[in-house]
Amino acid sequence: MLAAVILVVVISMGMLLLRAVMGPSIFDKILAMNCLGNNVIVLIILLGSLAGTTNYVDIAIIYSLISFVTIIAFLMYFKYKSEE
């Protein structure tokens, strides 16, 4: 049953990667990478639960903090840069 949920999360990551590659503008790619980061957090905790250990939740918390700061830093740069 955990394997079914992990498979669904991996399929969702594949679709988001497709949108990140073929998005017409830079903001589509930023949106897809943000959701990909959230899927990675879910996958870390699910794989840790499958292996039977509970030490992976700390890694997920730290990764979510870093991902939030990264996405805000990217948007601060692209906000004042025109497309031309």
Next chain:
Amino acid sequence: MWDSVVNITSWAVMAAGAFFMLSGAVGVLRMPGFFNRVHPAGVIDSCGAPLILLGVALQYGFSLVTVKILLLIFFLLITNPTATHALCQAVVISQAHIHKGRKK
């Protein structure tokens, strides 16, 4: 009996979270236009991931890991709408949504 009820609830919540995750991913791939794609992305961030994490947290009962996962869910529910708002404001300010010429 109580263990069986918690177990079944945990699997049901995880199945619902997996369904929302899949529907959000299909939406981001297939919607035409940028602002139409932001909405399924919000479904993934605020409805799919917290439900799956809640299902995992229910599996562990009353322990430290459950408190940590609930802290992570609380942080996700606060920072993901903030990032989505900043993204939409960046698109409006940089005027990247105005098409010049043929619309893709």
